[in-house]
Amino acid sequence: MTDKVVVTGIGVLAPNGRSTEDFWAATLAGTSGIGEIERFDTARYASRLAGLIRDFDAEEHIPKRLLPQTDVSTRYALAAAASALEDAGVDPAGFPEFDMGVMTSNATGGFEFTHREFNKLWSQGPSKVSVYESFAWFYAVNTGQISIRHGMRGPGSVVVSEQAGGLDAVGNARRAVRLGTPLVVCGGLDSAFDPWGWASHLSGGRVSTTADPARAYTPFDVHADGYVPGEGGAILIAENADAARARGCAVYGEIAGYAATFDPAPGRGRPPGLRRAAELAIADAGLRPADVGAVFADAAGLRAEDATEAAVVREVFGPGAVPVTVPKALTGRLFAGGGPLDLAAAFLALRDRVLPATAHTTTVPRSYGIDLVLGEPRPCDFDVALVLARGKGGFNSAVVVRRAEAGDTPR
Structure with a gap:
């Protein structure tokens, strides 16, 4: 099996x-x-x-x-x-x-x-x-x-x-x-x-x-x-x-990869664990960063944390190399419900070949180096998406989802 x-x-x-x-x-x-x-x-x-x-x-x-x-x-x-x-x-x-x-x-x-x-x-x-x-x-x-x-x-x-x-x-x-x-x-x-x-x-x-x-x-x-x-x-x-x-x-598609990491204690001089979670989840799916067509971001809404996440996306995929979206800008952060709701959005985006726009955000700092989807939904043609989440206290999780493949009956 x-x-x-x-x-x-x-x-x-x-x-x-x-x-x-x-x-x-x-x-x-x-x-x-x-x-x-x-x-x-x-x-x-x-x-x-x-x-x-x-x-x-x-x-x-x-x-x-x-x-x-x-x-x-x-x-x-x-x-x-x-x-x-x-x-x-x-x-x-x-x-x-x-x-x-x-x-x-x-x-x-x-x-x-x-x-x-x-x-x-x-x-x-x-x-x-x-x-x-x-x-x-x-x-x-x-x-x-x-x-x-x-x-x-x-x-x-x-x-x-x-x-x-x-x-x-x-x-x-x-x-x-x-x-x-x-x-x-x-x-x-x-x-x-x-x-x-x-x-x-x-x-x-x-x-x-x-x-x-x-x-x-x-x-x-x-x-x-x-x-x-x-x-x-x-x-x-x-x-x-x-x-x-x-x-x-x-x-809807496959849960292709998953990883979780934990941030080091403050003052240890080690980087946060979000990048490692993303890389491990992509590897767990048997893929490379270039295979990922979109990122559904955690999006803390705090400048320091947004800058950290933007750096992770930029470093893993390259500057502006992958579109980033934040559906939760329309709902707020839902705590334990936020990640699964982003997964639902990712599967629906794969199904309908469209990425939702990030509402309310207007000006992204150039230093972030990310391609945030703004204004209108963006037509797309990709098979894989990455969903990121961070929890208070140092939790980091990442899930890779993939479009239904041959042999599956797609939605």
Whole structure:
């Protein structure tokens, strides 16, 4: 059996689209999901913008019995997983339960749920705290709830590496499929937008204080001053290519390469690990940098970090040698959901032969030496893309994706 791992289904919940195709259409049209936070009073905060999912009715997506025991991030994960399975044409009841695994990432846990229950504890006493608090707050709950709902008892895991975590979950899923599990549900979603969650976002000093939604998150721009946080993400269905062919299902493409590195401690005089992650992922795919047709950048939105990433792209590929795009400029940084959403965009770009533009950015410093796609989507004809992600604390991850090949049924 081949060790090639393909993606057969994608489920997206993003600030600018509550389905995969809606998200993609909005991304190509430059439709932003960034706006004022309306869930609580933000008047006293220095920043008031976020990429939020609006008009999401959880009862349309998950059983009512699950509502009292789930945080909003878990509801998003359950909805995205169900959408991805439907997209892949997978009925879990038709699979042996140990042939299906779940591997997700979560950076913030069930923030809104647990803070609501803490408030009950402080104001009403322990008897009023929900028994579901015992697990609804936990980083692993999305993996657990997806597994339980769909009867998946194969390999399961959760990765906590902030913005890099979603790519790590997909990389782990690829490894599990290559080791013999035919199908793994993987990806990541996050949400932390109650008052306590918002305070946590702002505490790091990296969130933009610009009030204009069109100028608050301008990655690689000369005036970049921080990022806008967002919520949501994507779930992907990773399958063994032979098993997918046997089912007769269409594929988006291949998870061709993966690597993760960690930055050295500050003051050690060693370079950050992002370049090595990119080079290792390309090598893992059996490719050379010249084979990569586009880079979906991490795009921190902070000048020093943008300059570091630009240097990595310039050094690996050559000055201006590969187009770079940042779809997340329309959604904000989604933490564990950001990498999987970029993977979804990369597969859709390969499918439709078009690269989305990087919204809001207008002036890229010449010293960066990168070809950032600006203004309008760019028609392209490439077979391979590289997706990069960095997590707070030194995490770096890279995934190489490849267009569906001969023998696969393309989307």
